[in-house]
Amino acid sequence: MSASTNTSYGLLASFETPADIMDAAIKCRDAGFTKWDVFTPFPIHGMDAAMGVKKSQVGWFTFAGGFTGFFTGMTMIWFMNSHDYGLVVGGKPLFTPLYAFPVSYELTILFGSFATLFGLLFLNRLPRLHHPLLAVKNFKKATDDGYFLCIEAGDPKYAPEVTRTFLVEQCHARLVETVED
Amino acid sequence: MAATAPIAVPGPVVKPLPQPHAPKPAALKVGEAPRELERQPLVLNNRSIGWITDAIAGICEKPMPKWWWPAFIVSAGIMSMMFALITYLISTGVGVWGLNQPAGWAWDITNFVFWIGIGHAGTLISAVLFLFRQKWRTSINRSAEAMTLFAVACAGIFPVVHVGRIWFAPIFLAPIPNANTVWPQFKSPLLWDVFAISTYGTVSLLFWYTGLVPDLATLRDRATGKIRKIAYGFFALGWTGSNRHWSNYEKAYLILAGLSTPLVLSVHSIVSFDFAVSVVPGWHTTIFPPYFVAGAIFSGFGMVLTLLIPLRALFKLHDIVTTRHLELMCKVILATGSIVGYAYGMEFFIAWYGGSPYELYAFKNRAFGPYWWAYWTMISCNVISPHFFWFQKLRTSALFVWCASIVVNIGMWFERFVIIVTSLHQDYLPSSWGYFTPSWVDVFTFVGSFGLFMTLFLLFIRFLPAIAISEVKGVTPQADPHHPLGGAKGHH
Numbered sequence: 001m002s003a004s005t006n007t008s009y010g011l012l013a014s015f016e017t018p019a020d021i022m023d024a025a026i027k028c029r030d031a032g033f034t035k036w037d038v039f040t041p042f043p044i045h046g047m048d049a050a051m052g053v054k055k056s057q058v059g060w061f062t063f064a065g066g067f068t069g070f071f072t073g074m075t076m077i078w079f080m081n082s083h084d085y086g087l088v089v090g091g092k093p094l095f096t097p098l099y100a101f102p103v104s105y106e107l108t109i110l111f112g113s114f115a116t117l118f119g120l121l122f123l124n125r126l127p128r129l130h131h132p133l134l135a136v137k138n139f140k141k142a143t144d145d146g147y148f149l150c151i152e153a154g155d156p157k158y159a160p161e162v163t164r165t166f167l168v169e170q171c172h173a174r175l176v177e178t179v180e181d
Numbered sequence: 182m183a184a185t186a187p188i189a190v191p192g193p194v195v196k197p198l199p200q201p202h203a204p205k206p207a208a209l210k211v212g213e214a215p216r217e218l219e220r221q222p223l224v225l226n227n228r229s230i231g232w233i234t235d236a237i238a239g240i241c242e243k244p245m246p247k248w249w250w251p252a253f254i255v256s257a258g259i260m261s262m263m264f265a266l267i268t269y270l271i272s273t274g275v276g277v278w279g280l281n282q283p284a285g286w287a288w289d290i291t292n293f294v295f296w297i298g299i300g301h302a303g304t305l306i307s308a309v310l311f312l313f314r315q316k317w318r319t320s321i322n323r324s325a326e327a328m329t330l331f332a333v334a335c336a337g338i339f340p341v342v343h344v345g346r347i348w349f350a351p352i353f354l355a356p357i358p359n360a361n362t363v364w365p366q367f368k369s370p371l372l373w374d375v376f377a378i379s380t381y382g383t384v385s386l387l388f389w390y391t392g393l394v395p396d397l398a399t400l401r402d403r404a405t406g407k408i409r410k411i412a413y414g415f416f417a418l419g420w421t422g423s424n425r426h427w428s429n430y431e432k433a434y435l436i437l438a439g440l441s442t443p444l445v446l447s448v449h450s451i452v453s454f455d456f457a458v459s460v461v462p463g464w465h466t467t468i469f470p471p472y473f474v475a476g477a478i479f480s481g482f483g484m485v486l487t488l489l490i491p492l493r494a495l496f497k498l499h500d501i502v503t504t505r506h507l508e509l510m511c512k513v514i515l516a517t518g519s520i521v522g523y524a525y526g527m528e529f530f531i532a533w534y535g536g537s538p539y540e541l542y543a544f545k546n547r548a549f550g551p552y553w554w555a556y557w558t559m560i561s562c563n564v565i566s567p568h569f570f571w572f573q574k575l576r577t578s579a580l581f582v583w584c585a586s587i588v589v590n591i592g593m594w595f596e597r598f599v600i601i602v603t604s605l606h607q608d609y610l611p612s613s614w615g616y617f618t619p620s621w622v623d624v625f626t627f628v629g630s631f632g633l634f635m636t637l638f639l640l641f642i643r644f645l646p647a648i649a650i651s652e653v654k655g656v657t658p659q660a661d662p663h664h665p666l667g668g669a670k671g672h673h
Binding site for chain 1: 229356362363366369370372376377380383384387388390391395399401402403418419422423425426427428431433437440441447451651654659660661663668669
C-alpha cells in the first residue's frame with residue numbers, strides 16, 4: 001500500500017434516501033467489497049440482505065447467560081437450603097426444583113439479559129472512545145437524517161480513484177469524501 | 182426549530198392484484214379501500230426524518246420551559262418530605278405508622294404493589310407490544326419505560342423500610358447467611374419476590390439503556406457544549422449507526438423484549454404469591470396471578486396516560502403522540518379493566534361456590550363490612566369507569582382520558598388496599614379483629630413517593646429524549662426503502 005493511503009481510513013459516500021443507499025449497498029456487495037459498512041439513523045428493513053450481512057450471533061450469548069442463570073439459581077438454593085444448612089419448612093423436602101424454580105427463572109432472565117447486552121457490545125466492538133468517521137463533520141447527520149456508505153482503505157479491492165468513481169457513477173452517491181485515519 | 186416543509190403525499194394507488202387463473206380479470210377488480218379502513222399514519226403531517234430529530238432532541242437541548250423549575254422544586258420538596266419521614270420511621274420504629282395486629286401489612290405493602298403495578302405498563306409497551314409488532318408503541322415506549330424504572334424505585338422503598346430494624350435487611354434480602362449461619366429461606370414467596378423485583382428493575386434498566394444508545398449518539402452529535410458532548414458521548418458508547426451494529430442491535434433488542442415479556446408476567450404473579458401462598462381468607466386464591474397482572478397493566482396504562490397527555494401538550498408533540506395513540510391506550514385500559522371486573526366477580530362467585538365459610542365471610546366483609554367505602558370506591562373506579570371508553574368521542578377527548586386515567590390509578594390503589602387490609606383486619610378469630618387507620622406518617626410517606634416519582638420523571642425529560650428518536654423514524658414511510666417517500670423508484 002502506498003504512503004498516501006496509509007493516512008486514509010477510506011471513502012465516505014453520502015446518499016439522500018433509504019432507497020438510494022439500499023441500491024448502493026447491493027452494488028457494493030456484488031462488487032465484492034468486504035471491509036465496508038452502511039451508516040443510517042435507524043435500521044433500514046432489508047439492509048442486512050442488501051449488504052450480505054450474516055444473521056446476528058447475539059442469541060448464543062443469551063443462551064449461555066440464561067443457562068448459567070438457571071443453573072446458578074438451582075445450585076445456590078440446593079446448597080443454601082439443603083446441603084449447607086438444611087431448613088425444614090412445613091415438612092416439605094429439603095430440596096425440590098419446584099420451590100427453587102421461581103428464583104432460578106428470574107436468574108435465567110437476569111443473566112440472559114446481561115449476556116445479551118455484553119454480547120451485543122462484544123460483537124459490535126463497543127464501547128469505543130473514538131472512530132475516524134466521528135471526526136467527519138458531515139457524518140454527524142448519520143444519527144439525524146443522513147445515509148452513508150463507507151468503504152475502508154483496508155479492503156483488498158480498495159483503490160482510491162477507482163473506488164471513488166465506482167461510488168459516484170455506479171452507486172450514484174451525492175458526495176464522496178476521503179476520511180482521514 | 183428547523184421544521185422542514187411537509188413532503189407531498191401521493192394519493193392511494195391501488196393496483197388490481199395479478200390474477201393468473203382468473204378468466205375475467207375485470208370482474209375481479211379490487212376497488213379502493215374505504216376511507217374508514219385506512220390507517221392513520223403514526224407520525225402526522227408527513228414530518229421528515231430531520232424534523233423528528235429536531236422535535237424530540239430539541240426538548241432536552243433548549244432551556245426548559247418556565248413551568249419546569251417550579252414543578253421540579255415542588256416535586257423535590259415532596260420527595261424530601263418522604264425521606265425525612267423515612268428517617269423518622271427508621272429512627273423511631275414502625276409504630277409511627279398506623280399498622281398493628283391484626284393488620285400487620287397496610288399502606289406500606291399497598292403502596293409497594295401499587296407502584297410495581299404502575300411499572301408493568303412500561304414493560305408491556307416496550308416488550309410485549311414489540312413482539313406483537315405494534316408499531317404505535319414507538320411513540321410512547323421510552324417514557325413508559327422510564328416510568329417503569331421510577332415506579333420500581335418508588336415500590337422498592339416500601340418493603341425495605343417496613344421491616345422495622347432495617348439494618349438487618351441485607352441478611353434476609355441478599356443470599357448471605359445470618360449470625361447463626363442460616364441462609365435465607367427459599368420456600369418463601371417473599372424471597373422469590375426479592376429476586377423478581379430486583380431482576381425486574383435491573384432488566385428494565387438494561388432494556389431502557391439499550392434503546393437509548395442510538396438516541397444518545399444523536400444527542401452527542403448535536404451537542405454544542407463540552408460537558409454535554411462528553412456526557413452523551415460517554416453513554417453513547419461510540420455508536421455510529423453502522424448497519425453491522427444495527428443488525429446485532431435489532432437482534433439483541435428482540436431478545437431483550439423476549440426476555441422481558443415472561444419477566445413482567447412473572448413479577449406480578451410472584452407479587453400475588455405473597456398473598457396467594459398464605460392461608461388468609463381473601464388472599465388464598467388461585468385467580469391472583471392473572472388477576473394481578475391484568476390489574477397491573479390496567480393501572481400502568483392509566484399512569485402512562487396521566488404522564489403523556491400533559492407531556493405532549495406542554496412540548497407540542499401532537500404529531501408524534503397522536504390521538505390514535507391515546508385511543509389505542511384507552512382500548513387496552515378497557516380490555517384489562519374488563520378482565521379486572523371479571524376477576525372481582527369471579528372471586529365473589531368462588532368465595533360462595535368454594536364452600537369455605539371464612540372465605541365467604543371475607544368477601545361479604547369486603548363489600549359490606551367496615552371498609553365498604555374502600556370496596557365501592559374500587560368498584561366504581563375500576564369496573565365502571567373504563568367502560569366509558571367504549572365511546573370513541575370520549576376516547577378521543579384528551580381531557581376526559583386524562584381525568585379517567587387518574588380515576589383508574591385511584592381505583593387500583595384502593596384495590597390493593599382492599600385486598601390487603603380487609604382480608605387481614607377480620608380473619609379467623611373474632612377476638613383478634615381490629616380496624617386499621619393510617620397515621621399521618623403513612624399518608625405523607627405515600628404522598629412523598631409521588632414526589633420521588635415526579636422528580637425522576639422531570640429530570641428524565643430534562644436530560645434524555647422522552648421519545649425514542651430512532652424508533653419513531655423507523656416506522657415512518659420515509660424510512661421504508663420500498664415506499665415512494667423513502668425514495669423508491671417506480672420499478673420497486
